[in-house]
Amino acid sequence: MTGRRGPKHKPIHGWSPEAGFARELRKLMAGAGWPTRAEQAKRANFSASTMSQVDTDAVLGTWEHVEGYLKGCRATPAEIERWRPRYAEAVAHSARFRPALDDVRDREELRQRCAALLDELGTDRDTRRERARRAAASGFADFMDSPVPDDAGLDAPTEHALRWTVYLGGGAYDAVHHWAEHFRTLPERRVPPPPPPPKPEPVPAPSPRRVAALVGAGLLLVLVSSGVIVALRSWRGDAASLEAVGPGTGSVPPTRDPAPPPGTAEARLLHLAEQAGRAAPGPGGHFRCVHRTAWTVEATDPGAAEERRDETVCWAEDAGGRRLTSVSRAGAAPVPDEHEDLPPGPPPGPAPSTDPRQLTDLVTRQRSKADGAVPALLLCIDIADSYPFEPAQQAALLRMLAGQDGLAPRDQMLDREQRPGIAISADGRDGKRVTLIFAPADGRLLGARISTPVPAAGGAPNVEEVAYVWSGRSDALPQQ
Incomplete structure (x- = not known):
C-alpha cells in the first residue's frame, strides 16, 4: 500500500484527551492499511x-x-x-475538564477556577501561551471560530479569552x-461601593422674624396658585392607578401569553422564544435527567406491531449516572427492562447553548448534509x-430555528x-x-414526528414519534 485510499481524513487539532485518543486510533488505522470507512462499517456493523x-x-x-472502529481495523479480541x-x-x-461550577459566584472567580484546574492538569500559563503561538502560526481554525489571542x-x-x-x-x-456557558450566566465581580459622604453640619434654627416672613410668603403663594392646587388634586387620582402597577412605571408589566401569533414559522418561533425566556427555572438537583418515550414500527416486517x-x-x-429502558409491543410478551450504569461526565453528542450562533454552527458540524431546515x-x-x-437554552434553541x-x-x-x-415542520429533499x-x-x-415517503412493509406509514415526558434535575437516580 503506497498511499491512502478514499478521501482525506479531517486533520486532528488540539491537545485534548479526545484529540490524543483520536490520534492513537488513526495510527491503528494506518497500521491496518488505511481501510475505507465503508470497509470499517462492514466489519463493525455500524454506518x-x-x-x-x-x-x-x-x-x-x-x-x-x-470497539466497532477497532474491529473495522481488523483488531483481534485481545x-x-x-x-x-x-x-x-x-x-x-x-x-475533569468539565467540573461542576454551580458554586462559582462571578466571572473573575470562574477565570481563577479555570486557571487553577488547568495548572493542576499539567498545562500552566507558559504552556498555554506557547500553544497559542503555535496555533496562530499554523493557521488552523478547528472549532474555535475566533482569532487566537496574543499574550x-x-x-x-x-469570554473569548476564557x-x-x-x-x-x-x-x-x-x-x-461548558466554561463559556457558565461565563455568560455569571455577573461581573461587584466593586465595593464608595464610603458615604460626611454628614453635613447642622443648620442653625431660623430666627422668629425669619419664620414669620416665610409663613406670610407661603400664604400668598397658596392664594395666587389655587388653580394649580385644583389641577394637582385631579392628577393625584390618576397617579393612584400607576402606583398599583409599581414604582417607576406607567404601564402594565408584561404577561405570558400562550396564544401563538398567526403568520410565519419565524414569528411563531420568536414568540415561543420570548415565552421561554420568561419561564422560571426548574428545581435544582445533582443529576440532569430526561424521560422520553418513542414509538416505532419495524419497516421491513409487514406483521410487526x-x-x-x-x-x-x-x-x-x-x-455515575443511570439509564433505564422499558420496551413493550402490542400483542407480544413483555421484554425485560434494561438497566445500565453510566460513567461520570455528560453523554456524547451535542449539548444545549445559550447562544443561537453556536447552535447554528452545531447544525453545520453535526449534520453537514444540505437538506433545508431538516438538519436543524x-x-x-x-x-x-x-x-x-434551562429557560435561556430553550430560548436560544428557538431563536436558532427562527x-x-x-x-x-x-x-x-x-x-x-x-x-x-x-x-413547526421542514421537508427534506428525499x-x-x-x-x-x-x-x-x-x-x-x-x-417530534419523523415521517418518510417510503411506506413500511404492508403499506403502513413509515413514522417515528417521540414524546419528552419529563426533563429536569433530580437528586436521585431512577430505580427499576
Whole structure:
C-alpha cells in the first residue's frame, strides 16, 4: 500500500484527551492499511458516518462505537481488550475538564477556577501561551471560530479569552462550551461601593422674624396658585392607578401569553422564544435527567406491531449516572427492562447553548448534509434526547430555528401524550418530513414526528414519534 485510499481524513487539532485518543486510533488505522470507512462499517456493523466520527477531536464516542472502529481495523479480541482501559482513562480525563461550577459566584472567580484546574492538569500559563503561538502560526481554525489571542489577550476578562484558555489547556469542544456557558450566566465581580459622604453640619434654627416672613410668603403663594392646587388634586387620582402597577412605571408589566401569533414559522418561533425566556427555572438537583418515550414500527416486517420504548437517563459530570429502558409491543410478551450504569461526565453528542450562533454552527458540524431546515430540527431532537433545557437554552434553541429557511407553521397538534402544542415542520429533499411540537406557554419541546415517503412493509406509514415526558434535575437516580 503506497498511499491512502478514499478521501482525506479531517486533520486532528488540539491537545485534548479526545484529540490524543483520536490520534492513537488513526495510527491503528494506518497500521491496518488505511481501510475505507465503508470497509470499517462492514466489519463493525455500524454506518460509515458513525465510523468517521469516532476518530475526531470533537467528542469521545461510546465504547461500542470505538470497539466497532477497532474491529473495522481488523483488531483481534485481545487487542480490543487492551484498548478498553485506554478508553476509560481518556473518558475520565476528559470529564475533569468539565467540573461542576454551580458554586462559582462571578466571572473573575470562574477565570481563577479555570486557571487553577488547568495548572493542576499539567498545562500552566507558559504552556498555554506557547500553544497559542503555535496555533496562530499554523493557521488552523478547528472549532474555535475566533482569532487566537496574543499574550495580553489571554489574560483579558472576556469570554473569548476564557474559551481559548480552556482549548489551549487541553479542553475539547464540550469543555470549551461548558466554561463559556457558565461565563455568560455569571455577573461581573461587584466593586465595593464608595464610603458615604460626611454628614453635613447642622443648620442653625431660623430666627422668629425669619419664620414669620416665610409663613406670610407661603400664604400668598397658596392664594395666587389655587388653580394649580385644583389641577394637582385631579392628577393625584390618576397617579393612584400607576402606583398599583409599581414604582417607576406607567404601564402594565408584561404577561405570558400562550396564544401563538398567526403568520410565519419565524414569528411563531420568536414568540415561543420570548415565552421561554420568561419561564422560571426548574428545581435544582445533582443529576440532569430526561424521560422520553418513542414509538416505532419495524419497516421491513409487514406483521410487526408498534414498539413503545420508555427511556430515562440521568447523568452528572462528577458522579455515575443511570439509564433505564422499558420496551413493550402490542400483542407480544413483555421484554425485560434494561438497566445500565453510566460513567461520570455528560453523554456524547451535542449539548444545549445559550447562544443561537453556536447552535447554528452545531447544525453545520453535526449534520453537514444540505437538506433545508431538516438538519436543524434533527439537532433539536439529538440534544433533547439527553439534556434538559434551562429557560435561556430553550430560548436560544428557538431563536436558532427562527433563523432557518424552509420551516413551515402547522396547525396546533397533539403529541403522543395528548398534550396540545405549536407545530413547526421542514421537508427534506428525499421527502422526509420532520415536525417538532412545542408547549405554547413556555416553548418546551413536547415531542417530534419523523415521517418518510417510503411506506413500511404492508403499506403502513413509515413514522417515528417521540414524546419528552419529563426533563429536569433530580437528586436521585431512577430505580427499576
